[in-house]
Amino acid sequence: MIDVAIVGATGYTALELARMILNHPQARLTLATSRQEDRPRLDTVHPSLARRTTLSCEPYDPDRVAELAQVAFLGLPHTASLEAVPDLRRRGVRVIDLSADYRLKCAETYHDWYGHVHTDPAGLAEAVYGLPELFRERIPTANLIANPGCYTSTAILALAPLVAEDKIDRRSIIIDAKSGVSGAGRTPKLTTHFPECNESLAAYNVGRHRHTPEIDQILSEVGCSRRNEPVEVIFTPHLVPMDRGILATIYAQPLASESEADLMDLYRSFYRHCPCVRVTSGLPATKDSAHTNWFDVTVRIVRGRIVVLAALDNLIKGAAGVAIQNFNLMHHLPETTGIPL
Numbered sequence: 001m002i003d004v005a006i007v008g009a010t011g012y013t014a015l016e017l018a019r020m021i022l023n024h025p026q027a028r029l030t031l032a033t034s035r036q037e038d039r040p041r042l043d044t045v046h047p048s049l050a051r052r053t054t055l056s057c058e059p060y061d062p063d064r065v066a067e068l069a070q071v072a073f074l075g076l077p078h079t080a081s082l083e084a085v086p087d088l089r090r091r092g093v094r095v096i097d098l099s100a101d102y103r104l105k106c107a108e109t110y111h112d113w114y115g116h117v118h119t120d121p122a123g124l125a126e127a128v129y130g131l132p133e134l135f136r137e138r139i140p141t142a143n144l145i146a147n148p149g150c151y152t153s154t155a156i157l158a159l160a161p162l163v164a165e166d167k168i169d170r171r172s173i174i175i176d177a178k179s180g181v182s183g184a185g186r187t188p189k190l191t192t193h194f195p196e197c198n199e200s201l202a203a204y205n206v207g208r209h210r211h212t213p214e215i216d217q218i219l220s221e222v223g224c225s226r227r228n229e230p231v232e233v234i235f236t237p238h239l240v241p242m243d244r245g246i247l248a249t250i251y252a253q254p255l256a257s258e259s260e261a262d263l264m265d266l267y268r269s270f271y272r273h274c275p276c277v278r279v280t281s282g283l284p285a286t287k288d289s290a291h292t293n294w295f296d297v298t299v300r301i302v303r304g305r306i307v308v309l310a311a312l313d314n315l316i317k318g319a320a321g322v323a324i325q326n327f328n329l330m331h332h333l334p335e336t337t338g339i340p341l
């Protein structure tokens with residue numbers, strides 16, 4: 001058995017992690033941490049875990065994590081992970097960080113988009129971007145996984161076949177994405193307060209959402225074997241009054257005339273070894289992948305332009321599920337062990 005800790009165990013992604021770890025045949029949840037001083041039981045914080053665990057949350061202490069766990073999942077907000085990761089790495093704990101702190105390879109870009117100085121350049125250099133569909137071979141030896149963001153996973157997986165095969169103009173990409181409210185986490189905020197977001201659909205952070213450089217970075221890397229021209233996307237996120245799920249509708253200009261059938265074949269071939277990707281003939285809907293680790297994608301040609309439609313569950317394939325995929329690969333286990341499909 002592999003002993004694991006969840007740091008930041010009272011949040012939404014932590015609940016999904018706990019569910020999967022408690023079902024996992026090779027993992028044992030030995031520690032859950034929270035800043036809450038009354039050390040709440042995990043099944044009090046997350047009542048759906050009743051009769052599944054007797055753990056209580058403890059204050060975060062890196063020595064305690066190293067004593068009890070070989071792997072730590074961090075369900076912390078960005079900047080909080082940046083403080084925890086170096087201490088855990090020094091103690092030999094392998095880390096799967098769900099925050100954005102180790103995703104951008106360039107510390108200046110992190111500063112520009114997150115407004116915070118990156119204080120761990122060594123960790124940044126070491127971190128492996130944990131998207132198994134694209135970087136599977138890098139994950140088994142990684143000691144620090146930068147788990148992707150939820151919008152970013154959706155957009156990157158939706159576009160990777162087209163960029164890798166150099167099918168589209170890299171500056172023509174427009175990503176219109178919509179997320180359920182759990183994407184903003186459990187920590188209360190005005191924008192996710194029920195009367196603020198219910199019965200309403202709104203865009204936010206237009207032109208300045210911090211997932212933009214992450215999408216650009218990874219897609220530029222995916223396409224670099226064909227051409228060195230960087231990918232530059234227009235990404236517009238929207239908040240939708242539903243609990244969970246992301247739907248992205250993506251538009252791009254093809255470099256040559258393409259047929260829908262050929263593009264569908266390209267997607268099927270590109271993802272043929274990926275157990276969590278479904279290339280669907282119908283249009284994806286968030287309900288079809290809710291509570292699962294599926295990434296659903298399809299492609300259309302409309303008036304000569306390419307339209308890709310993709311959906312996933314932001315808390316599972318967009319966060320905790322891909323984290324368990326990474327955990328499995330780090331331990332040479334079948335990629336989908338313990339994961340809902």
Ligand SMILES: NC(=O)C1=CN([C@@H]2O[C@H](COP(=O)(O)OP(=O)(O)OC[C@H]3O[C@@H](n4cnc5c(N)ncnc54)[C@H](OP(=O)(O)O)[C@@H]3O)[C@@H](O)[C@H]2O)C=CC1
Pocket residue numbers: 008009010011012013014033034035036074075076077078080098099100148149150182183184185186187314315318319
């Ligand atoms: N929600 C989503 O769909 C996705 C989230 N992510 C990322 O995963 C991480 C966790 O997200 P999520 O579970 O939604 O967030 P939540 O807000 O639900 O949970 C975060 C947890 O971290 C703890 N926490 C909050 N602030 C601090 C702090 N300053 N220092 C230490 N601990 C803190 C809190 O626990 P306590 O108060 O008990 O200490 C809280 O329960 C974030 O970085 C998020 O951006 C990534 C992909 C998708």
Ligand SMILES: CC(=O)N[C@@H](CCC(=O)OP(=O)(O)O)C(=O)O
Pocket residue numbers: 078098099100148149150151179180181182183184185211237239
């Ligand atoms: C609806 C909503 O608010 N979503 C979050 C994205 C969640 C996510 O993936 O965030 P990380 O990059 O921090 O992991 C946002 O727009 O910031």
